[in-house]
Amino acid sequence: MDNKEKIIEIENLCMSYGPKDVLKGINLDIYRGSIIGYIGPNGAGKSTTIKILLGLVNGYSGSVKVFGKDISDLDEDYKSKIGYVPEIAKVYETLTAREYLTFVGQLYDIDYDICDNKARKLMKVLGIEEAYESRLSSFSKGMKQKVVIISALLHNPEILFLDEPLSGLDANSVLLIKEIIQNLKNQGKTIFYSSHIMEVVEKISDRIIVLNDGNIAADGNFEEIKNSSFDGSLEEIFNEITGFDEHSNLASEFVNILNEV
Numbered sequence: 001m002d003n004k005e006k007i008i009e010i011e012n013l014c015m016s017y018g019p020k021d022v023l024k025g026i027n028l029d030i031y032r033g034s035i036i037g038y039i040g041p042n043g044a045g046k047s048t049t050i051k052i053l054l055g056l057v058n059g060y061s062g063s064v065k066v067f068g069k070d071i072s073d074l075d076e077d078y079k080s081k082i083g084y085v086p087e088i089a090k091v092y093e094t095l096t097a098r099e100y101l102t103f104v105g106q107l108y109d110i111d112y113d114i115c116d117n118k119a120r121k122l123m124k125v126l127g128i129e130e131a132y133e134s135r136l137s138s139f140s141k142g143m144k145q146k147v148v149i150i151s152a153l154l155h156n157p158e159i160l161f162l163d164e165p166l167s168g169l170d171a172n173s174v175l176l177i178k179e180i181i182q183n184l185k186n187q188g189k190t191i192f193y194s195s196h197i198m199e200v201v202e203k204i205s206d207r208i209i210v211l212n213d214g215n216i217a218a219d220g221n222f223e224e225i226k227n228s229s230f231d232g233s234l235e236e237i238f239n240e241i242t243g244f245d246e247h248s249n250l251a252s253e254f255v256n257i258l259n260e261v
């Protein structure tokens, strides 16, 4: 597998919402078969970057290439090679899992019977097969998240964007999904993993990119980031890079306010 193939190339990416500069000149080359931990404080611009790559947000400047071609020159077909688990996924609650997953399959032009069969088997592996014919409105949070993960992967995408994919999952399911992500990587899939759970990002990522205030503040594997003047766990490094050292004071202030009469 050629892991030097650039699958995403971002040059001088800038994006503003009105007067607010959200991305201030991002440069990134992402290689096939890597797991990128894309992290940063709330509002740093992570989702904005992902939405630009997915073609969901326009109005940016700079160049964004996926599969070697500028996304502004590509027709919508490139999206069929991309999967996306959004931070807050909306599923059609009135549909059954079967109806929802086969509906998503149709959007990706997957043959109905093949999709139906595949969706049921994937649900079985994730331990929720018995709910295949039940409405999503009756599903627990973790069950819904598993359906969202299946829906993002049904079409076997080349690039997978995961925004807090483990949200609501129990420890067994977390272990399983992490292993699935590793397997996908081993098959040459490229994974963009965005999360605030630093322990997972630290363990799962080949490369960690820290976005802070619209700029890349650190980029490398965990050891490289650790050796380049920072030290400690990724959580500590993250707080250092993003200049956050007020947690003790703020925590005391918060609790003191609760005690006010």
Ligand SMILES: Nc1ncnc2c1ncn2[C@@H]1O[C@H](COP(=O)(O)OP(=O)(O)OP(=O)(O)O)[C@@H](O)[C@H]1O
Pocket (backbone or CB within 6 Å): 017, 022, 040, 041, 042, 043, 044, 045, 046, 047, 048, 049, 087
């Ligand atoms: N449609 C919009 N209109 C105006 N401002 C927006 C819009 N979408 C995002 N923003 C602003 O852009 C900034 C970056 O948002 P973004 O969602 O990319 O951050 P993030 O790094 O994904 O944050 P989080 O960790 O909270 O998900 C935020 O300040 C947000 O308020």
